[in-house]
Amino acid sequence: MDGVTATGVRATARIVARRDGRGGTSLPVLEGEGPLALRRTRGSGAEARVMLVGAMSGPLGGDRFTVEAEVADGARLRVGSAAATMALPGQAKAEARYDVRLTVADGGELHWLPEQLISAKGSDLYVTTRVALAPTARLVLREEQVLGRAGEEPGRLTSRLAVRIAGRTVLDQELACGPGAPGGWDGPAALAGHRAVGQLVVVRPEFACEPVTARVLGERAALVPLAGPAALVTAVAPDALLLRRLLDKALATLG
Template identity: 75%
Template sequence: MTATGIRANARIVARADGRGGTALPVLAGDGPLALRRTRASGSEARVMLVGAMSGPLGGDRFSVEVRVEEGARLHVGSAAATIALPGQTKSEARYDVRLAVADDAELHWLPEQLISAGGSDLHVTTRAELGAGARLVLREEQVLGRAGEEPGRLTSRLTVRVAGRTVLDQELSCGPGAPGGWDGPAVLAGHRSVGQLVVVRPEFAEKTIIARAVRDSSVLVPLTASAILVTTVAPDAWLLRQSLDESLRSLDY
């Protein structure tokens, strides 16, 4: 911890164990970022990110690094929602996620919602680097404010690269001080929850996937022959999850 906030890092390395399963030679978290291995499912290792403290608060700097090596399968979830809260300092908090997935490796990155509480200021970046034959299911969900409160300031940037090529680089800024129009009809249209689902599978290249609406406020768009983006807005976190889950099922995943 420093005078301006907490610094915390979590690292996961998943590696094929040579017996049809996945080993975790690196599983390390400090401060509020605790990692717990849970029961494996077939060849897939499973890890839960457990928040050991409140936050991130103003001035905090959190980071998570995940590397899935060739032949490994990894599922990462979180035990509860992450709540961005105001801190004693007025500086923004940062939460950086770096994901690397090798050829013939698979990662399911499925954390619970991020809630932007009133008075908070959080900048989140998620960057995924994938090999040409990698598989990914990545879900992000943001909820603007708890029940009955205005949201804090939330800026979220998501970047996905496949085989060295950028297929997605988008940023959304919401809440007090964000560029005008973020709550208007062209962006959130008054909704309090927004989510993205990125699915990358080499097998998609053998199909014809057409952009389409999944629900009234959810759209599925192919990014490349192997990558698909689903963007959803909803009035609450429950409906947001339902829409993203329906989209994933529609891909027969």
């Protein structure tokens, strides 16, 4: 843990994945303490697997969490989390921040599949996820956000996702929900009363030659191609369980 200040906890976790020279993936850097504990789990084939374990509640007001993952050329990494992340109000009234930085080199592959982020009443969290990919990198990234616990109004949640491929921005979007967010976030043009929202970004070199076709996936999800070898699925649902089903089905559709 980087430390505890008068305005909250500061913590950083780092993962570096490299080819091990034997057909697998090694993790020369696996560092995480306090609220950002990391555990290596049993992998499959050439893929290394890491679980992010929340050792403390939060993020709370004023906390600053950062997670960084780097996948070197030819390495394969899958990252998940042991439980949902819960944004909670804290003694400090300041906004909490959760920053994710992901880098994948040529021939590398990253599956970033954390559990849901739940915005509890009274919380104020700004989440940023920035991804930098080399031209032949592969990515599956899932984000799921739940606005409030059962029967509870949500906190303030702002989420920004930016993806760059070969230095070119293919996606940069921000969603703000909850008290104090710009008007219309819960209206028919946005969440339409739903309390779970998610997206799936899939990057594969073959999409450059055969882009996906934009289409509606049922009543609550849509698939669109992005510039370059990438596709985006967005979905809304009344709860986290249905949201996960929608995103899993969408990923299966992409093959």
